[in-house]
Amino acid sequence: MSESNSNPDRMLTMELEREIQQFLFDEADAVDSRQFERWLEFFAEDLRYWIPLRKNMPGKGKHPDVGGDRDAAWIDDDMETLRKRVAQILTGVHWAEEPPSRVVHLVTNIRIKPIQDSADHHVFSNIIVHRNRLETESDLIVARREDKIRRAGGLLKIYRRTIYLNHHTLTAKNLSFFV
Amino acid sequence: MTMQRAHALLTDDAGEIDRRVFSDPDLFQMEMGKIFNKTWLFVGHESQIPQVGDFIQSRMGVDSVIVTRDREGTIRVLLNTCRHRGMKVCRYDEGNTRLFYCPYHAWTYDLSGRLVNLPHAENYESFDKARWSLKQAPHVTSFRGFIWATWDEAAQPFEEYLGDLRQPLWDGLGPWDGGDGEVEIISGTLKWIVPCNWKIIAENFAGDPLHEPSHASVNRVRLGPGGRRDPLGKLFLTHFPTGHGFVVEQFDPSVDRGFYAASPATAEYHRISMQKRYARLGERAGTPLVLGTVFPNAAIHTSQPRTLMVAHPLTADKTEMWRMFFVDKDAPQEVKDYLRRYYMAYGGPGGMTEQDDMENWTYAFQATLSDNCRTLPFNYGAALKMQPLDTQIAGTVSAELMSEQNTRNYYKVWAACMDKD
Ligand code: FES
Ligand SMILES: [Fe+2]
Numbered sequence: 001m002s003e004s005n006s007n008p009d010r011m012l013t014m015e016l017e018r019e020i021q022q023f024l025f026d027e028a029d030a031v032d033s034r035q036f037e038r039w040l041e042f043f044a045e046d047l048r049y050w051i052p053l054r055k056n057m058p059g060k061g062k063h064p065d066v067g068g069d070r071d072a073a074w075i076d077d078d079m080e081t082l083r084k085r086v087a088q089i090l091t092g093v094h095w096a097e098e099p100p101s102r103v104v105h106l107v108t109n110i111r112i113k114p115i116q117d118s119a120d121h122h123v124f125s126n127i128i129v130h131r132n133r134l135e136t137e138s139d140l141i142v143a144r145r146e147d148k149i150r151r152a153g154g155l156l157k158i159y160r161r162t163i164y165l166n167h168h169t170l171t172a173k174n175l176s177f178f179v
Numbered sequence: 180m181t182m183q184r185a186h187a188l189l190t191d192d193a194g195e196i197d198r199r200v201f202s203d204p205d206l207f208q209m210e211m212g213k214i215f216n217k218t219w220l221f222v223g224h225e226s227q228i229p230q231v232g233d234f235i236q237s238r239m240g241v242d243s244v245i246v247t248r249d250r251e252g253t254i255r256v257l258l259n260t261c262r263h264r265g266m267k268v269c270r271y272d273e274g275n276t277r278l279f280y281c282p283y284h285a286w287t288y289d290l291s292g293r294l295v296n297l298p299h300a301e302n303y304e305s306f307d308k309a310r311w312s313l314k315q316a317p318h319v320t321s322f323r324g325f326i327w328a329t330w331d332e333a334a335q336p337f338e339e340y341l342g343d344l345r346q347p348l349w350d351g352l353g354p355w356d357g358g359d360g361e362v363e364i365i366s367g368t369l370k371w372i373v374p375c376n377w378k379i380i381a382e383n384f385a386g387d388p389l390h391e392p393s394h395a396s397v398n399r400v401r402l403g404p405g406g407r408r409d410p411l412g413k414l415f416l417t418h419f420p421t422g423h424g425f426v427v428e429q430f431d432p433s434v435d436r437g438f439y440a441a442s443p444a445t446a447e448y449h450r451i452s453m454q455k456r457y458a459r460l461g462e463r464a465g466t467p468l469v470l471g472t473v474f475p476n477a478a479i480h481t482s483q484p485r486t487l488m489v490a491h492p493l494t495a496d497k498t499e500m501w502r503m504f505f506v507d508k509d510a511p512q513e514v515k516d517y518l519r520r521y522y523m524a525y526g527g528p529g530g531m532t533e534q535d536d537m538e539n540w541t542y543a544f545q546a547t548l549s550d551n552c553r554t555l556p557f558n559y560g561a562a563l564k565m566q567p568l569d570t571q572i573a574g575t576v577s578a579e580l581m582s583e584q585n586t587r588n589y590y591k592v593w594a595a596c597m598d599k600d
Contacts, residue, residue: 001349012303051529053367056272061276070512072504075529084400084524088531094396096534123403138543170371170498173537 215240351481357456375544384478385424387584417574422592424585425471
């Protein structure tokens with residue numbers, strides 16, 4: 001969760017900052033309004049969409065409280081798996097999301113840092129995701145998020161998304177919605 | 180409470196089961212004493228505590244326990260409550276230590292649970308430290324690296340508890356090649372809470388092939404050529420007198436099945452491993468376990484995916500599911516990486532298979548709460564009169580796959596535990 005690989009010398013223009021913010025808000029809007037095919041367009045083919053586990057570890061010391069790269073995680077998707085998740089919802093027989101849940105993403109605290117030696121950007125944000133399902137079943141997920149974004153063929157694309165949940169033991173019965 | 184209270188809730192040879200079994204708080208309280216304090220429970224794997232001083236926090240029923248490897252290398256299972264006034268002495272998920280230091284008044288215990296230090300010891304009259312150790316499970320055993328413990332001093336040995344399941348489970352928990360190597364848990368346990376009774380989860384894995392419609396969507400999307408996995412052979416249900424229930428498959432082990440085609444490295448490793456397995460185990464390689472429940476609450480997928488789930492009871496209406504994944508320790512890293520991602524896409528709260536189970540369990544459970552709903556028993560009657568099949572497969576095997584024999588057996592054993600003095 002370090003922001004140290006940014007280059008303070010490369011200035012962000014206001015236009016670019018606005019563009020990236022708008023991009024993230026549009027992305028949230030696509031998934032919340034259930035335009036899943038459109039939502040997939042926000043991601044690059046070499047995507048890693050990763051939600052590691054959180055651990056209770058000594059606050060002092062060298063043991064990270066986040067699961068490692070090769071550890072079990074809540075989600076560790078490439079583009080192919082993400083497409084399958086979308087296809088699963090669209091089958092109409094994915095009972096965990098049928099009838100559909102209502103999901104809202106709040107995306108806040110956005111900070112944008114250029115990635116050194118590249119034209120890409122590292123975008124930090126905090127998110128709150130609310131799911132309501134059927135009558136009163138409700139889940140609230142809070143997380144810190146890190147995206148890596150590049151421009152390809154004129155379009156911004158997320159190629160790496162890491163979501164650090166604030167939760168240790170999940171109180172949501174499943175993650176059939178996109179965090 | 181009558182002697183046959185639990186049995187009275189099962190009728191028609193357990194083909195019908197009273198809904199109170201899943202939601203009555205008194206029954207839940209009884210289960211904690213008569214099942215979770217009596218049977219063998221899964222607590223962890225040796226690969227999680229390889230070194231002296233290593234520990235993990237685990238659970239047995241509603242209790243937090245610490246699984247440690249002490250200075251002699253012995254695995255200990257300690258109740259995670261300070262003998263002074265109850266505080267948890269360990270609140271880290273894992274680590275390496277010499278001592279567990281209680282943050283409340285600083286009573287301090289070693290890796291074997293012995294009280295080694297307390298402040299103001301001089302103010303207690305003839306204080307006998309030995310009487311104030313952490314409570315320790317009297318029997319702990321490692322079965323191919325998988326650690327099981329029981330609170331029951333008089334418990335039968337674990338291998339006896341497995342009975343005829345011992346050999347197939349031994350084969351199922353080892354490496355693919357059928358040799359003496361080891362498997363390892365991929366670091367990290369998925370923990371999440373499902374609002375339903377723990378038995379609804381445990382019985383599902385004990386063998387409920389009729390719940391296939393739950394997984395229609397993942398099968399359609401295809402995580403593998405056979406739906407959510409590679410195509411399986413002929414399937415059977417088998418169950419055991421101590422309550423365990425498994426699904427077994429049967430195929431010709433001399434023929435390569437071309438599994439894991441999506442990952443050439445994994446396919447190759449699997450193909451070579453299976454050849455060795457056949458050479459070592461012979462025909463036994465052709466009747467492996469697929470998945471099942473070791474009574475009462477440990478569910479193991481031994482083939483594809485390879486994963487272990489524990490349904491830890493919290494209250495009658497809440498269960499904490501723990502899921503971990505395992506791979507051959509000696510598999511190439513590329514194979515481990517591929518399998519890890521496949522297993523996670525399959526199981527856990529984000530798993531494309533398991534998500535739908537949680538939906539069904541949650542809302543099925545809701546309908547065990549009202550008096551009105553409780554007038555209607557649940558039905559477990561599929562293939563009620565089926566004759567057992569005479570076969571080499573261990574346990575009592577059903578000739579009909581679409582049977583609820585495993586779940587009926589599970590509840591009969593549950594009732595026998597509950598009605599025992
Ligand atoms: S409760 Fe642990 S020292 Fe008092
Ligand atoms: Fe299932």
